[in-house]
Amino acid sequence: MLKLQNVSKQFDRKVVLDDINVEIKTGEIVSLLGPSGSGKTTLLNIILGLTQLDHGRIIFNDMDLSNVSMKNRGFNIVFQDYALFPHLSAYENIIYGLRNKKGLVSETELQEYIDFLELKPHLAKKIGELSGGQKQRVALARTLVMKPKILLLDEPLSALDGVIKESIKQRIQSIAREYKLTTIIVTHDPEEALTLSDKILIINQGNISQFGTPQEIINQPNNDFVKEFILKQLQIKRQNIYNLFGEKYA
Template sequence: MIDLQHVSKSFNGITVLDDISLKVQKGETIAILGSSGSGKTTLLNIILGLLQPDSGKIICDGRDITKESMKKRAFNIVFQDYALFPNLSVEKNIVYGLRNKKGLSSAKEVADLIELLYLSRHLKKSINQLSGGQKQRVALARTLVMKPRILLLDEPLSALDGVIKENIKNRIKEIVQQFQLTTFIVTHDPEEALTMSDKILVLDQGRIVQFDSPKNIIHHPSSAFAERFILQQLLIKRHNIFQLFGENDAG
């Protein structure tokens, strides 16, 4: 569905993305993983259409969309800070984008999504009355009612922890599966990448280090960087991660 071909981007003479090529199939969830400054958010913004690459192409369903506007691409993003309207209620935030696209989602579809995200009892509240997890769910609902062709999530769990984080993670996975959404998740957390994605794109200084399944990245890291960045950050949780992918010995 999405084919990035030799995409590069520089700012003020500094290369941020260097010859990025990858193919993503419809319905796949791709985690974009890397340290701060690795090019994760720049790549997300190029896919979204907020930025234009200096070189390379973006092909979607066989069509070159490299120069298409964000509006024409009909991809949707949930930003790290949620970008909700504080002066509107939860309900009005969710349906805001439908004002100019009446009929895109039916009243029943909107209601079903609100129910799926456990937001029914919060609809009349202002955004300032919500917790971080509730705001995250409102941002997801507002994006999903627009029926995006591709869903982009920028650090979706960074402000959450504990049970709330696990609940939102599971809810995102359920929604992506139910709606067969092609999804890109930007994260710096290896555990999020390993447990939420079909494939992981590991970036280092703007270059692809590895693009592979979570299982292969755990058991067959392609470089010292991939092994160090992922495994050494998972020392405490390492045993559970290896068990998840079928190994009894985290060795």
């Protein structure tokens, strides 16, 4: 279990996160949802260990990781732009970290990851030759082979289009279930958060607006912000579909 206790952060005297308290169970998919500048990426970076917190504690499986370096926390991330190394092939990217941690995964396990993410036909390709969805899967494979204790995803679907988005969404859910991997996702899209996650942490101006399951958020919004930000957007989307295609699709 991951516990965030009284986590606070300021940048240039501006409060970015204010006393955040959350508990995330093992194997859960949790979305950090909020508008731009709400503090969700900062929170993700604090969990990762990239950004140092000002106050509070990060506890994982009863161990205080607040002062543990990013490298030693054992968490891993897929960045929004994937940060793949363009001079290497897809396969070389996937096994990049294994040169530093020999024996971490067996050859069979490695092939399983590759098969699971359907990357076999693309292994020899250079990064520039891959589509957005393929890049995303290579980045996921590269991260998964490092066997992270928690998988962090920064806006994983923002650069993808419709059908690929759905396929990656399903894949993320399968990964979390298959490997019982706690997965924390940053997103600004309410629909994405509601359809992908077990729980959603809605952040506004550095504070938690609501933390709950998608059903709780839809049926019992805590405050006006949640209503406005989440429900209003969904209603507008629904109305647009209704206007275009009628009630059958709305």
